[in-house]
Amino acid sequence: MSAAEETPGAEDVPWGEVTPEAARRLLVAAVEAFAERGYHATTTRDIAGRAGMSPAALYIHYKTKEELLHRISRIGHDKALEILRAAADGEGPAAERLADAVRSFVRWHAERHTTARVVQYELDALGPEHRAEIVELRRESDATVRRIIDEGVAAGEFEVPDVSGTTVAVLSLCIDVSRWFNTQGRRTPDEVGALYADLVLRMVGAQK
């Protein structure tokens, strides 16, 4: 086998964009540790240990522990926004696009709830500039969902008295999936996605 090759089929492998391989192993270890115990309760020794390395190895690939969190947060938010935009930019009626958005967004938060938990709940552990950068990405997620709802109202598909309030509620509902979802639980990510898509359509008063 050729040795120089890097991350074959990189796009759909979860952390395929992170190279070299040692940096990715550290990042994956950090995601697990942060999700289990929280950023502040996780030690650099724990992260390095999970990746099968010495504590010092971490600092070859990342300047600080906070930079690790930022990389995780940035990649995760980019992915989340990409999912929402793919649904929003689709064709068909607003109801279909909203259901699509919720279904895939929820599925991501359930399937990758370890990552999502870090991405969604460790925002405050970031430094001020990194935090501001991530907050901006969240604003764009909000705008994307709001746009679908706006269009549904304009087309007469939805009946929504408070668009911005409903937008917050929809995103909030989806995001919180990463807090309670458990792989051992009764429901699959697909099932939760379908259930939530239905609930959201009811929230916006889409006729069934």
Add this chain to the structure above:
Amino acid sequence: MSAAEETPGAEDVPWGEVTPEAARRLLVAAVEAFAERGYHATTTRDIAGRAGMSPAALYIHYKTKEELLHRISRIGHDKALEILRAAADGEGPAAERLADAVRSFVRWHAERHTTARVVQYELDALGPEHRAEIVELRRESDATVRRIIDEGVAAGEFEVPDVSGTTVAVLSLCIDVSRWFNTQGRRTPDEVGALYADLVLRMVGAQK
């Protein structure tokens, strides 16, 4: 003024049940610190400092930092459960009781979002036994909401294909208010409560 009196009108003062006063000051300081930075990022020196005391004073009133978190969590969950039960045990149709429950539950999570944030998101920082105790309280909250929805379905008021899934979603929606609610924001706790009560009635298919 008489000096010996303790916590006049104790019931409705937020932390009135905590005595003596120094213990309450420490607990209030801990709630603020935990909400701002998270349990693990908060130091005992920070808590004591906010309460205007030396670090050692904390250990006169609490055995450990974890006991402080447990006290906060226990009182908070008791209050939350009390709110839900008061609405569930009321009279009138299920739709009215569900709206009541959501309205007051959300209002609490918005008004006291500092406390709620600690109560809802720092569960994992508790030790195993304390954690188990709190998880049991959450199960009861879930059962309380599920009961209202069950009764609404039985009475033909609601149309809900998946009662347990919808119960989770309703509670999840309410709890997440404490994550995003901001006192400086556009909405008052009353407004968010009213909006969410309406959204939840739509979720259960209550005819308006």
Add this chain to the structure above:
DNA sequence: GCCGGATCTAAGCGCTTGCTCACCCTCGTT
């Protein structure tokens, strides 16, 4: 006027933390 318990503090102990430093090993290249 003195006592005993409760409350609070200054100092600091033992340990862990994020991070660094001096050095080593494994390479493809010459």
Add this chain to the structure above:
DNA sequence: AACGAGGGTGAGCAAGCGCTTAGATCCGGC
């Protein structure tokens, strides 16, 4: 065979952590 660069390690530093201890201060009851 020698090299230089990049990935890795073992040991450890300065700082900060949760928590303890010895002693000062307050205060109602005799």
